[in-house]
Amino acid sequence: MRRRRARRRAGAVRQVRWGRLTRRHTMMGRQIGGTVGLVLLTAFAAVGMVLSPDWVPASTMLFILLLGVFMLRFVGMALLCATVFGALAVLSGSGVRPVPPGVFMVVALGAVAGLVFVRSRSRLGLQGAASDLMLVDLRDRLVAHGRIPALPDGWRVDSVVRSANAEAFSGDFVVAARSQHGQMLEIVLVDVSGKGQEAGVRSLLLSGAFGGLLGAMPREAFLPAANNYLLDQNWPEGFATAIHIAVRLSTGEFWVSTAGHPPAVQLHAGSGRIQRLDTTGGPALGVVVAPLFAVHTGVLQHGDTVMLYTDGLIETPGADVELGIDRLMGAAERFVSTRSGGADAVLAGVRAGEGDDRGLILIHRD
Structure with missing residues (x-):
């Protein structure tokens, strides 16, 4: 034998x-x-x-x-x-x-x-000439890593990623997976340093690595493992911000952590309140050895939505970031709370400039 x-x-x-x-x-x-x-x-x-x-x-x-x-x-x-x-x-x-x-x-x-x-x-x-086909294949693989897995009835995820100046590659990317026999949905939204094609190669590498980590380990171990991976790469400007969320599909309970990333936002259907989730304190990935990442725990009730986004939607040269977050929350209230639009409508309503990559995810429980 x-x-x-x-x-x-x-x-x-x-x-x-x-x-x-x-x-x-x-x-x-x-x-x-x-x-x-x-x-x-x-x-x-x-x-x-x-x-x-x-x-x-x-x-x-x-x-x-x-x-x-x-x-x-x-x-x-x-x-x-x-x-x-x-x-x-x-x-x-x-x-x-x-x-x-x-x-x-x-x-x-x-x-x-x-x-x-x-x-x-x-x-x-x-x-x-075949190199053009290779670039198209790499771009398609990056998009494939961000596909949301099939979800049970009562759950919807709407995501959109736009590159700076409509370039082929974006420094923002999404990775999603279902773990624990399909009961847990995990999503990470990452913003790699740089813009557009400049960050495209690093986005492709990280999306593949993060896709292998996501769902293969306990949720609280993901961001530390991702941080160690970036440190091992030893890139001159190899940092990235990220927001990671894990949702238990049976109960709606969720855990969200950030690494140098803007905070998530929850829209409460029952009260109509829009809440900015406090996950501050975690540094960007690839900067500090053994960092600590704060975890916010919440529950998605029926009709609620959690919104994840990158800084391209809220940062404007010469303007306060807080004003950008308020503008984004206003667009979410106008379209998501009234169910008149999804991620594309919110992105258009924010009227963010084309000079930076933009990513937006809406996790909704019917």
Whole structure:
């Protein structure tokens, strides 16, 4: 039995290695083929510039360089740029087809810009046109981590996350899970330092890590574990604020804690009161070793709502944060208490600027 398992493991390892080697050879073959194809296209364009200058102008070389930016890695792109410059230099130096200095300069600037772009993309591990698909996949994974699990009748969660200036990635993200055999709903709303695409990579990393921690440990251990994870990353500006809530779906009892994050707000349906929950005192994640996080305990009665949000909804340059919280509470009272709108309506009612990431979650018990 042990020998069979050992053979199976060895076979699986060989298959993985063979798969990696095959993919590597395939990618290398595509790069070689793409480079050769564009070099030949450059030669054909040079011949076309001589035989039919009206149909094949010197600016055709810019189009070839643009194709190289989409298709090639840095080495292939450098070879293509050298080929383009060589072709233009030969045509202009021989007098067969003089190239105006202005056109030569524009092509040179385009080549330099293309090389810089391909180089920066290579440093990020993104190669060729498929890198765009990779970015889309990463963004979709970040969104998938924030999907709210299916809830029993009588419970609704409405969430919205908007990135700064409508960028593809946001520094705010949501992670949710159900634990204790589905009886406990846990949600964490995180605001990573930085904005938009600048914080997108860290958001993706943290959302995956927090998704593994959430629901896998006691609720009171989540924020300390998340803090330790950020400290282990040793990022230069690797801090994040977070608010974590755990709701017992059978009774409506909830526990909420914050780490350098704005306080949660509870809307009481019975009295119509809007209460700011006191969870102050916990520092941001990734700053202090072994911090203490205060816990607020409450109960969601039928018709009540708990609202979580990030500072992008309440902070305005030159204005008091307290005024921003009051404005948000007013929008929640206008839309949520009257059941005339959800998270999108509250976000629009606050009229927060586009210069910061914004996240909002409404947990409602019918």
